[in-house]
Amino acid sequence: MDRINTASKAVDLFGAGKHGWKNANLGLGVTPTDFNAEFCNGVQEEILAIIEAGGQVPAIATRNQMLLALRAAGVFTTPAQFDNTTKAATTAFVQRALGNYQDAISVAANTVLTAADFGKVIFVDASGGPRTITLPLVTQSGAALKIYKSDSSANAVTVVTSGSNVIVGTNNFAGGTSSSSVILRTVGDFLDLCATGGGSYYGLSSGGAASVAASGYQKLPSGLIIQWGVFTGNATPGNPVAVTFPLTFPTALYSLTFGSAGGTTATCAAWSDTQLLTGFNGRASIASNSNYWAAIGK
Incomplete structure (x- = not known):
């Protein structure tokens, strides 16, 4: 579309090259500005482009179609993720920028994520076997996503980085400082990640799963x-009882303590002579006594 450009235009009415319209003044010999088809067609198509983009069908008797179109989806384009220009922001862009997840998707196979998955929650179903989720290469500082293990199987979900990227700031892996992979082992395990630039993801939080019983x-x-629990002592005092932890410790068992119910302080005791990541052999000084234990590890 362009300004009116007929021979009778008001030359430079709004500045150099910005022609306009003028009224007639027959007494002074001033002729009115003439229309032409080019101008009318330009105005028509500019307006109808907005109306049709808003899903409206042009109707001669409807006088608010442009207003309806401007209030509808389809007229404005949502800027690209992390766009920091002066483009108009749609509500979708604003919600994403406020930190709300742009989408939630479920996967049940090994999956390579792309930059388009930033801003999403990825629910991973490993009930059919161990799964590997590969993170996108870090290209934009501030890009974030969340990985969540959604099934209750014993199969692990391994989250790995691409290229030379690393994950820092989370202790959910051996070493506790940085790694190219993090393992989610139980239902409810999750990993919140934020790209920090320089080829790194920062683990904002991880873990969180529990079994309260x-x-x-x-x-x-x-x-x-x-972890915690209780075992009943062997019918023969001092003989072992195999105890399995509710959850296998991934890398280390730091502490295992005991407390017994019943008996006297002189005769009531519980201990273990074998400690593994999977459990221990519990022994007690009183036959068939209830013995409470607590374990700490990672």
Whole structure:
């Protein structure tokens, strides 16, 4: 579309080259500005382009179609993720920028994520076997996503980086400082990641799964795991009872403590002579006594 450009235009009415319209003044010999088809067609198509983009069908008797179109989806384009220009922001762009997840998707196979997956929650179903989720290469500081293990199987979900990228700031892996992979082992395990530039993801939080029962566990964001339970002593005092932790410790068992119910302080005791990541042999000084235990590891 362009300004009116007929021979009778008002030359430079709005500045150099910005012609306009003028009224007639027959007494002074001033002729009115003439229309032409080019101008009318330009105005028509500019307006109808907005109306039709808003999903409206042009109707001669409807006088608010442009207003309806401007209030509808389809007229404005949502800027690209992380766009920091002066383009108009749609509500979709604003919601994404406020930190709301742009989408939630479920995967049940090994999956390579792309930059288009930033801003999403990825629910991973590993019930059919161990799964590997490959993160996108870090290209934009501030890009974030969340990986969540959604099934209750014993199969692990391994989150790995691309290229030379690393994950820092989370203790949910051996070493506790940085790694190219993080393992989610139980339902409810999750990993919140934010790209920091320089080829790194920062683990904002991880862990969180729990089993609250007589024998259960709690996974902390630091990667530390606290477990507890009770075992009944062997019918022969001092003989072992095999106890399996509710959750296998991934890398280390730091502490295992006991407390017994019943008996006297002189005769009531519980201990273990074998400690593994999977459990221990519990022994007690009183036959068939209830013996409580607590374990801490990661």
